[in-house]
Amino acid sequence: MGSFHSDPLRAAVHEHELLLTRRRLFAAGARTFAAGVGMAALGSLLGRDALAAGAAAPQRHWRPKAKRVIYLHMEGGPSHLDLWDYKPELRQRYNQDLPESIRKGQRLTTMTSGQGRFPVAPSLFTFSRYANQQDGVWISELMPHTGSAANELCFLHSMHTDAINHEPAITFCQTGHQQPGRPSLGAWASYGLGSANANLPTFCVLITQGIGNMQALSARFWGSGFLPSEHQGCRLRSSGDPVLYLKDPAGVSRTDRRAMLDLVNDFNEREAQASLDGETRARIAQAEMAYRMQMSVPELADLSDEDDETFALYGEEARKPGTFAANCLLARRLSERGVRFVQLYMRGWDQHGNLPAEMRAQSKAVDQPQAALIKDLRRRGLLDETLVVWGGEFGRTVYSQGSLSETDYGRDHHPRCFTMWCAGGGIKPGIALGKTDDYGYNIVERPIEVHDLHATMLSLMGFDHEKLVYPFQGRDYRLTDVAGRVIAEIVA
Amino acid sequence: MRCIAAGALAALCVACASTKGAAAVDHAAQLDLLRAALVHVERPDPASALYLADASAVASSIDDAQAERLFAPLAAEWLDLSLARTRIGTASLAWLERCEKLERLDLRGCDGVDDAFVARIARLPHLSELVLAGTRAGDGCVDALLAAPSLRRVWLWKSGATGAGLARLATRAGLLADGGSKPDSIAAEVEPKPEFVNLLPPPGESPLPATQVPINVDCPVSGAPVDARRTRVHQGRLVGFCCENCPKTFEADPKKYEGALGKP
Known part of the structure; x- marks a missing residue:
């Protein structure tokens, strides 16, 4: 798996030879062959063949702490200064110009680079110190429910990214690369972990429309890139059919559907054997999955078996499909049903202006449900083995974008530092890591790259991020490219 | 291809104890059977030949008979079993009691699990994590849980366990019993309304x-x-x-x- 070919043509030929070898090997009968071949050699062949067939996952490198992941992505870049990164001294620097000694000539977006001033805008929200396993963590009044779960949360106050605009920043967060085309984090998890549930996709995506300014969400954020396409995320819609084209057309019975699938699969199998095209096998797998999802998705989406206490925990909004509360509840239900990677998107965190009003509304939509998700997973015995990650694609500037007053301000994109938090799945609970300067502008302690978070997530899932690779166009690719270090301080 | 891969995996299972005995289990056939029944099965730890199984996809269809057919033949090979929301009951104890290497057992939402059931599985020598949330187990199994040789975590939310039972469990050092009522983190300090100067x-x-x-x-x-x-x-x-x-x-x-x- 770790081979590297400088010549793409040689690599392609090598891949083809391997496929032929494997095909002959298995045609001869794997068990017979196993007696006469070294375990390592067979393991290598088997691992690759299993991947090509989409049948099994690569072998883990160590026992995982996280069996599944729920990633709550806050699209737009929520302000770390108004939620998690407490800077009380800024209140005494209200409307002062951001000193050059802090900005250090760092680039700004064109949305504020032409501003005559960069006036410091302290958060107008009150913060409280919630007890955790250390000396407490300061959290904004906008997130009281999340504060009540502080004992379970691990805050990363020193995240940073290279991207300054939404599209490349989300792409970087979700695929480990700013440019489109790489497999998403969920797709890598699907590739590595395989499915624990053959009735639902390994990787599911749920989207909530926000209140604030929203950016486009591209399907490639949950795409499979060069991985077999069965690893792409399956978006579950909030209205109408959860999954498009899943229902049988009028007049087609389930028996008819089965007969049709059997026939088509037979054709596809012959084609796959002749062409050795992995995508044909992926197509077979997807058709079978869709057939099973005709039964499993309606059961998943039917919340009638949830009691009133559950809705009290998540909030009454959880009864409305598509809300963040409903999607958090669905995330728990998907996790209970063995789905490996659930990706939630909450849109609307792009507060260039009107920040206080929009953040109140955005936070109200997410605070109770995300805390409920943590507490619900915990009491069901699922949190220990479910990794929950919360964060946006970057933070926001300490200076106001546009006019500043004591009741209103805006903030521009800020990639130099931002806060994320994690919980469960092998993460140390109730701690915080990293610090920013007094302005919340630069990192002064323990910088954490996006690749570091990815490496840590893979590690918790049982993989060495440097060894979970996929050969494509003559080289082995990995989620963390040539970077990434596991954040050892936060691993339990 | 899936069956072939499963067969080859099992053929490599040279460390499995059951293959050494007279009544050796055909691992290949059993893994095929599990996967055909849509039970996820894998080896989570490359340093161990033991298996993890997760029946989430088909939980509601698994009763004692189905569980016996699927899981009993590999009883000695299970490291981690998720039988949450299945319909198993006391008839499954016969094979569960043979899971001597089992470390984690998830019985969440199994209505057939009661005090007597727990009393018998609590004796498993390596069982360290036991999920009983949503079962009928209650204070009657507290003594068995206190005596469980390796138990470190037990989840009892929405079970029959009362505060008194949970309090008794809390007396055993090294055992964490979660009744679902873990207190929230409190705001130890609230800053005054900010003033901008x-x-x-x-x-x-x-x-x-x-x-x-x-x-x-x-x-x-x-x-x-x-x-x-x-x-x-x-x-x-x-x-x-x-x-x-x-x-x-x-x-x-x-x-x-x-x-x-x-x-x-």
Whole structure:
């Protein structure tokens, strides 16, 4: 798996030879062959063949702490200064110009680079110190429910990214690369972990429309890139059919559907054997999955078996499909049903202006449900083995974008530092890591790259991020490219 | 291809104890059977030949008979079993009691699991994590849980366990019993309502005023009384203003208003 070919043509030929070898090997009968071949050699062949067939996952490198992941992505870049990164001294620097000694000539977006001033805008929200396993963590009044779960949360106050605009920043967060085309984090998890549930996709995506300014969400954020396409995320819609084209057309019975699938699969199998095209096998797998999802998705989406206490925990909004509360509840239900990677998107965190009003509304939509998700997973015995990650694609500037007053301000994109938090799945609970300067502008302690978070997530899932690779166009690719270090301080 | 891969995996299972005995299990066939029944099965630890199984996809269809067929033949090979929301009951104890290497067992939402059931599985020598949330197990199994040789975590939310039972479990060192009522983190400190002032100079750019009291009583722009929260540092002196707009007017043309401040 770790081979590297400088010549793409040689690599392609090598891949083809391997496929032929494997095909002959298995045609001869794997068990017979196993007696006469070294375990390592067979393991290598088997691992690759299993991947090509989409049948099994690569072998883990160590026992995982996280069996599944729920990633709550806050699209737009929520302000770390108004939620998690407490800077009380800024209140005494209200409307002062951001000193050059802090900005250090760092680039700004064109949305504020032409501003005559960069006036410091302290958060107008009150913060409280919630007890955790250390000396407490300061959290904004906008997130009281999340504060009540502080004992379970691990805050990363020193995240940073290279991207300054939404599209490349989300792409970087979700695929480990700013440019489109790489497999998403969920797709890598699907590739590595395989499915624990053959009735639902390994990787599911749920989207909530926000209140604030929203950016486009591209399907490639949950795409499979060069991985077999069965690893792409399956978006579950909030209205109408959860999954498009899943229902049988009028007049087609389930028996008819089965007969049709059997026939088509037979054709596809012959084609796959002749062409050795992995995508044909992926197509077979997807058709079978869709057939099973005709039964499993309606059961998943039917919340009638949830009691009133559950809705009290998540909030009454959880009864409305598509809300963040409903999607958090669905995330728990998907996790209970063995789905490996659930990706939630909450849109609307792009507060260039009107920040206080929009953040109140955005936070109200997410605070109770995300805390409920943590507490619900915990009491069901699922949190220990479910990794929950919360964060946006970057933070926001300490200076106001546009006019500043004591009741209103805006903030521009800020990639130099931002806060994320994690919980469960092998993460140390109730701690915080990293610090920013007094302005919340630069990192002064323990910088954490996006690749570091990815490496840590893979590690918790049982993989060495440097060894979970996929050969494509003559080289082995990995989620963390040539970077990434596991954040050892936060691993339990 | 899936069946072939499963067969090859099993053929490599040279460390499995059951393959050494007279009644050796055909691992290949059993793994095929599990996967055909849509039970996820894998080896989670490359250093171990033991298996993890997760029946989430087909939980509601698994009763004692189905569980016996699927899981019993590999009883000695299970490391981690998720049987949550299945319909198993006491008839499954016969094979569960043979899971001597089992470390984690998830029985969440299994209505057929009661005190007597738990009393028998609690004896498993390596069982360290046991999920009983949503089962009928209650205070009657507390003694068995206290005596469980390796138990470290047990989840009892929405089970029959009462506060008294949970309190008894809490007396055993090294055992964490979660009844679902873990107290919330509390706000140990709440800051007062923030007030915005402009007292501190930017680092390294302006000397600190000699006093943090504005030098003026009346706003140099409007003449109205100064609001102490609205100040600016100007030529090393702290200047007070009456409102938020006047500093902007002042800063746009300070010479026009400096006369109202007097000489430094």
